[in-house]
Each structure stands twice: as C-alpha cells, then as structure tokens.
Amino acid sequence: MSSKLKRGDNSGKEEEPVKINKWDGTAVKHALDDSVKTALMNLPNMKEHHAIIDGRLLICALAVSTALVALGYDYQYSFPASKRVLIVCVCFYFFLMGVLTIYTSYVEKGIFAVGNQKDEKGNQKRWQASSDMKKYDDKYELTIQLQDCHGVREATIDKSVAYFIDSNGTVLDDLMANELNRVVKSLNTDKKDK
Structure with a gap:
C-alpha cells in the first residue's frame, strides 16, 4: 500500500513518507x-484558518518584546538604574506566561488544524x-x-x-x-x- 500523499503547497510533487521513532x-x-x-x-x-495559532503567536510576541525591552533598558542604563523597569518587565512576562497557559488550555484545547470550506x-x-x-x-x-x-x-x-x-x-x-x-x-x- 502506498503511503505517499501530496503535502505542503499542493505543487503536485509527492514527498517521501514520514518516518518516525515509533517508540517516541x-x-x-x-x-x-x-x-x-x-x-x-x-x-x-478548504482554506486553513490561522486565528487560533495567531492568538498564541501574539501572546508569545508580547512576551519576547517585554524581554527585549528589559534587555535594551538594562543595556542602556546599568542595573541599579534599571531596577524598576526590570521588575515591571519580569512581572509582565510572568503574567503573559500565565495568559499563554490559560489560552492553550481553554482556547486551543488540543486543536491543531482549523479550516474553512465553502x-x-x-x-x-x-x-x-x-x-x-x-x-x-x-x-x-x-x-x-x-x-x-x-x-x-x-x-x-x-x-x-x-x-x-x-x-x-x-x-x-x-x-x-x-x-x-x-x-x-x-x-x-x-x-x-x-
């Protein structure tokens, strides 16, 4: 039995079958x-709908941006002067990680594919x-x-x-x-x- 299926961009090319460690x-x-x-x-x-994944990416982008602000501010003004900004950034980062956990548990709920079809x-x-x-x-x-x-x-x-x-x-x-x-x-x- 053939296990080849068109994947990706539907360009007509058949890819090699996916081989994995079956014990993992x-x-x-x-x-x-x-x-x-x-x-x-x-x-x-069928067209893929990315809204659920985009929500997760937005939360992660905010967290990374917060870390970059902390890094940049600490680089500009060394530690004693940047203490308050670092505390705010660290607290906001952990808040965002909590939001991400809630989002993946209650919004995504294991959903890995969403498609719209007419x-x-x-x-x-x-x-x-x-x-x-x-x-x-x-x-x-x-x-x-x-x-x-x-x-x-x-x-x-x-x-x-x-x-x-x-x-x-x-x-x-x-x-x-x-x-x-x-x-x-x-x-x-x-x-x-x-």
Whole structure:
C-alpha cells in the first residue's frame, strides 16, 4: 500500500513518507497530527484558518518584546538604574506566561488544524481537528468538529497508533486520509438526516 500523499503547497510533487521513532509518543502524536492536517487541508475548497495559532503567536510576541525591552533598558542604563523597569518587565512576562497557559488550555484545547470550506451552495463550514494521546498509551484519539449553519457536530476516532504507522515507523498517510474522509462524509451526511 502506498503511503505517499501530496503535502505542503499542493505543487503536485509527492514527498517521501514520514518516518518516525515509533517508540517516541510525542513524535508519533505530532506525525499523526501532521497527517490529519494534510488530509483535512486537501479537502475540496478548504482554506486553513490561522486565528487560533495567531492568538498564541501574539501572546508569545508580547512576551519576547517585554524581554527585549528589559534587555535594551538594562543595556542602556546599568542595573541599579534599571531596577524598576526590570521588575515591571519580569512581572509582565510572568503574567503573559500565565495568559499563554490559560489560552492553550481553554482556547486551543488540543486543536491543531482549523479550516474553512465553502460547499456547492456557497455555505461556509468550519472544520476543527484536535487530538489527544495519553503518555504511555497506544490510543490516538482524534476529534473532528464541523460547525455550519445547521449547528455544531463532532465525531471521534479512537484507534491504536499501529493502525496508522507500520512496523518500520512510517506514517501511512493514505489510511489516515481514508479515515478522515469517512468521518467528514458521516458528519456531512448527519446534517442531511436532520
């Protein structure tokens, strides 16, 4: 079975299949997330939506800017003179790290891909993919959520990573794409039944 899938800029080139250390749980989860994201973005009329990731980047940019202000001020005016500015910058930096933690826990919630899709009638659909994999577990839990004019529906896939990764550690993108297409089809059909 071929595990090659067009990735990236959809230029028509096929890339080598992704090979990972199958005993590294974090690498496995990230590789499967990348495979799902690629398959989701290859759906017809799908455009990636970056707002959730942009929020995290904004918070991180503010934190880095705060650190740079502290560094620059301390460089300009050596330590005893820069003490108050450093205290304010350090406090604001730790505040931003708390905001980042809350943001990733309650806003992102494991969401790694968001896409907007227009159907044949011009209706807007928003697809979200989130995943979870416990530390010493082989189960990969993928949740696909569809939000459209008919409401919000979601479906969950809970399978062993061995279903998506072969014995050599190669991610089987075709199997992941087939599983995702099955879920997408069921969520689209779910709307028609209501």
